[in-house]
Amino acid sequence: MDETTLTARLPQPVAARVQSLKWTDGRVTAILDGSGLGAAERDALETAVKDVLGSAPDVAEVRVAIMADKPVRSGPxxxxxxxxxxxxxxxxxxxxxxxxxxxxxxxxxxxxxxxxxxxxxxxxxxxxxxxxxxxxxxxxxxxxxxxxxxxxxxxxxxxxxxxxxxxxxxxxxxxxxxxxxxxxxxxxxxxxxxxxxxxxxxxxxxxxxxxxxxxxxxxxxxxxxxxxxxxxxxxxxxxxxxxxxxxxxxxxxxxxxxxxxxxxxxxxxxxxxxxxxxxxxxxxxxxxxxxxxxxxxxxxxxxxxxxxxxxxxxxxxxxxxxxxxxxx
Ligand SMILES: Nc1ncnc2c1ncn2[C@@H]1O[C@H](COP(=O)(O)OP(=O)(O)O)[C@@H](O)[C@H]1O
Ligand SMILES: [Mg+2]
Structure with a gap:
């Protein structure tokens, strides 16, 4: 399994949030951009990635990390x-x-x-x-x-x-x-x-x-x-x-x-x-x-x-x- 093939399985809006995705010996680690999302949307994003990638061949475990909002610009x-x-x-x-x-x-x-x-x-x-x-x-x-x-x-x-x-x-x-x-x-x-x-x-x-x-x-x-x-x-x-x-x-x-x-x-x-x-x-x-x-x-x-x-x-x-x- 390679990263590109795995990313391609994800629906477009989910794939657009992928910052990095790694596959090592059956374990997928995905880092996603969660900027602008509420708690429920973050959960849905995590579930979507786990469901789709978890059912891919040669994948035993999916780990998902969702990055917090980028710090807001300081100043007035x-x-x-x-x-x-x-x-x-x-x-x-x-x-x-x-x-x-x-x-x-x-x-x-x-x-x-x-x-x-x-x-x-x-x-x-x-x-x-x-x-x-x-x-x-x-x-x-x-x-x-x-x-x-x-x-x-x-x-x-x-x-x-x-x-x-x-x-x-x-x-x-x-x-x-x-x-x-x-x-x-x-x-x-x-x-x-x-x-x-x-x-x-x-x-x-x-x-x-x-x-x-x-x-x-x-x-x-x-x-x-x-x-x-x-x-x-x-x-x-x-x-x-x-x-x-x-x-x-x-x-x-x-x-x-x-x-x-x-x-x-x-x-x-x-x-x-x-x-x-x-x-x-x-x-x-x-x-x-x-x-x-x-x-x-x-x-x-x-x-x-x-x-x-x-x-x-x-x-x-x-x-x-x-x-x-x-x-x-
Ligand atoms: N609510 C108001 N009543 C009386 N005069 C006003 C009022 N609002 C503005 N003016 C006067 O009208 C003129 C134009 O206002 P200004 O704030 O300089 O407009 P702008 O910045 O849109 O060009 C100024 O002489 C101002 O004192
Ligand atoms: Mg003026």
Missing amino acids: VIVAVGSGKGGVGKSTLTANLAVALARSGRRVGLVDADVYGPSQPTLLDTEGQRPQAENDKLIPIDSRFGVKMLSMGHLVEPGKALAWRGPMASGAFGQLVDAHWGDTEVLLLDLPPGTGDVQITMLQKHKPAGAVIVSTPQDLALIDAQRAAELFGKGGVPIIGLVENMSGYVCPHCGEASDPFGRGGVEDAAAEAGLPFLGRIPLSLVVREASDAGTPPAAGDGEGADAFHAIAAKLGQWLDQRAGPGSA
């Missing part, structure tokens, strides 16, 4: 925040989710990957700071909201337009992601708007564990959000859910509610696409003014904070489920 879980279109509040949402998650006790990092319009230094009040480097790697900047962060805006002179082409953009982005993130649990990526080569390269290189898509309820923004969903789908990045921003406006003077961009469109679009809806953030003067002033609403409890906290809680649930029971 990367969550991308994307939108097909610019100006829909992607950066505002990313900053406030980061601040809200940090407030709930998580170790949070944020990478501002928007080469064309980095706005996180303004949002998180780190304008003008420069990250230090150690062993050729950047050290993230500690914002005063408990969020560590790095932005394209920290790498260039303020006010200088970044007319970088694809390869330079993704090179600089790589430096931000492969920085000294230490024990950071979750790293939020503020992706540049659009669904072009720059975004695709970023996703392929750094493989986020999931993505949040933000859109306004306008039809045009929704079409672009759909493109963003396709982009993540192509990159194999699971979509955590959709967020509706700038939905509904309550006039601070007369209290009258209006819907400048419509309302509920994102929730409908999510339902249609079978994707989770994470919540809506009202269009609010407070949100805009606080953002411009470098005091993210999610850092406080006032108007505008609740919506961000609720969405961050859902993202937290997603992170916990992903980590699975038993992990800290």
Whole structure:
């Protein structure tokens, strides 16, 4: 009996898991890859190998060892925040989710990957700071909201337009992601708007564990959000859910509610696409003014904070489920 003949007897899905198979004097020793399998599936795999090979001629005994999962990549879980279109509040949402998650006790990092319009230094009040480097790697900047962060805006002179082409953009982005993130649990990526080569390269290189898509309820923004969903789908990045921003406006003077961009469109679009809806953030003067002033609403409890906290809680649930029971 030789190894090839024995392996050939196994059904294809079982054979695909064989890492090594040895036959010596009637005894078969099989080492199988058990990555991604639950206990029941491992048992079934072992039984299948024992049954099939045990009935082969010249085989008296079958020993099976199933290797455990490969150790998971260390480092933070990367969550991308994307939108097909610019100006829909992607950066505002990313900053406030980061601040809200940090407030709930998580170790949070944020990478501002928007080469064309980095706005996180303004949002998180780190304008003008420069990250230090150690062993050729950047050290993230500690914002005063408990969020560590790095932005394209920290790498260039303020006010200088970044007319970088694809390869330079993704090179600089790589430096931000492969920085000294230490024990950071979750790293939020503020992706540049659009669904072009720059975004695709970023996703392929750094493989986020999931993505949040933000859109306004306008039809045009929704079409672009759909493109963003396709982009993540192509990159194999699971979509955590959709967020509706700038939905509904309550006039601070007369209290009258209006819907400048419509309302509920994102929730409908999510339902249609079978994707989770994470919540809506009202269009609010407070949100805009606080953002411009470098005091993210999610850092406080006032108007505008609740919506961000609720969405961050859902993202937290997603992170916990992903980590699975038993992990800290
Ligand atoms: N919910 C909101 N209410 C009021 N203004 C908002 C809201 N969300 C974002 N903005 C404002 O809209 C502008 C664009 O938001 P930004 O987060 O920079 O968008 P993006 O990153 O998608 O280009 C900013 O001036 C921001 O303060
Ligand atoms: Mg932005």
